[in-house]
Amino acid sequence: MTAGAPEPRASFAPIRNAMTCDVEDYFQVSAFAPYIARDSWAARECRVEANMERILALFEQHGVKATFFTLGWIAERYPQVVRRIVAGGHELASHGYGHLRASSQDRAEFDNDIKSSKALLEDIGGVAVTGYRAPSFSIGHGNLWALDALLDAGYRYSSSIYPIAHDHYGMPDAPRFAFYPNGPGGLLEVPITTVRVGSRNLPAGGGGYFRLLPYALSRWMIRRVNQDERQPSLFYFHPWEIDPGQPRPAGLGARARFRHYLNIDRMERRLGLLARDFQWDRMDRVFLQTP
Template identity: 80%
Template structure:
């Protein structure tokens, strides 16, 4: 179970409509939403991995400490939600090093995992995984083996693998199911809100039972917040993807905690106790 800790105005699809310089002046809702998520997870006795933006952690250190105090893994989502594919090697190294040090200072634990904003590591920038290892990370969850208009590496393995060899970084992709030779998304995001819950549950059970692999699920704090502000001028496609069925999300996350057994990424893939 994984949560990408960012606020509604930081999603990549809104970048053309919300100036990055305006972020400090916008209403932040992430802290209240994280507290709702922590309550859902506690009720289901679930421990999760929180891929957290440094920008958020810097402003809400007490929230970060509540995540750690709840027994959850604190991991990195970079500092300012910049796509890895939009950064040079030096810029990316600075971003992931800065965010790791900041999260470790606030949370008090070593940060081992990273997830690129918008799953922006793929064929054209696999060097980013070497940079992550050099920065001290042990695993990444940044490659989505699907075809998508904003991201994706459809030819990548569907389950945990070493893209740059056994001495490199472990990559743990978001879950997909394979039907008629094509990988279909089955691990969260807008797909989970759009599709019937029974279908999403079936796909994850297929991965558990037929593939005999753990499913990797992700969502965002803003997805449990149907009352969030709605920026003006957002295109119809982005608006639909962002807002579809937000009012159903909290109940669906609760159902997931009852229908499956979940744990932190570091425990499942690194054997951390």
């Protein structure tokens, strides 16, 4: 894989980081797949609409623009959420249709998923969709062909590779910052932010790690990337992470419970601190320099 990097940024330029949200509901996360049947989704209590209202209000309060990687399944049932994202000046991007891992699909299935979700979002939102994030960061050494498929489908960038070691995903030897996997002019891949400590990449870009670690440590890592490496950070989270009152399905394993529910009662406040402490913008503006 050729890791062609974008042109370096001027060292004096202010650093704008990219804020992103994966728009899915609590019962759709990959860790719950062994416990919640996919054919039961439609009958479950959906909480994504109310959670999104809180997130959009928080971002409006702090002047944050963000990118929302949205499931087609959600967009189809809650088109008003998609329209609120666009009306708020945020970027609408694709998270696939039904939260199927890219690594569990063959090329034909993946092509259909990324094309149909893109068309659905564009039809509802009335804007072009140029960004994609694979559910559970499920693009890695075994399916790098997916990046070619995304380019062929009309996407300009992906945020689907996480350069860490993890039991569910990860590609630790991938570049840490935005790169062109097949050379300049192709699809831009923008990994979730990590901090290099010794021979390991430590997660610094959100999700469960952001809820697990003290906020001061997360802030230090983002500042280190901004100040020492002069690179923008990429942060991500999910609407269910601000929802302590969400249902708790029976039978969950201990690891799934820990990862999903840890400190979700603190998440909304921490997002407010993050919005206060750093500059944030949409991915297309930060990495593609679109207006």
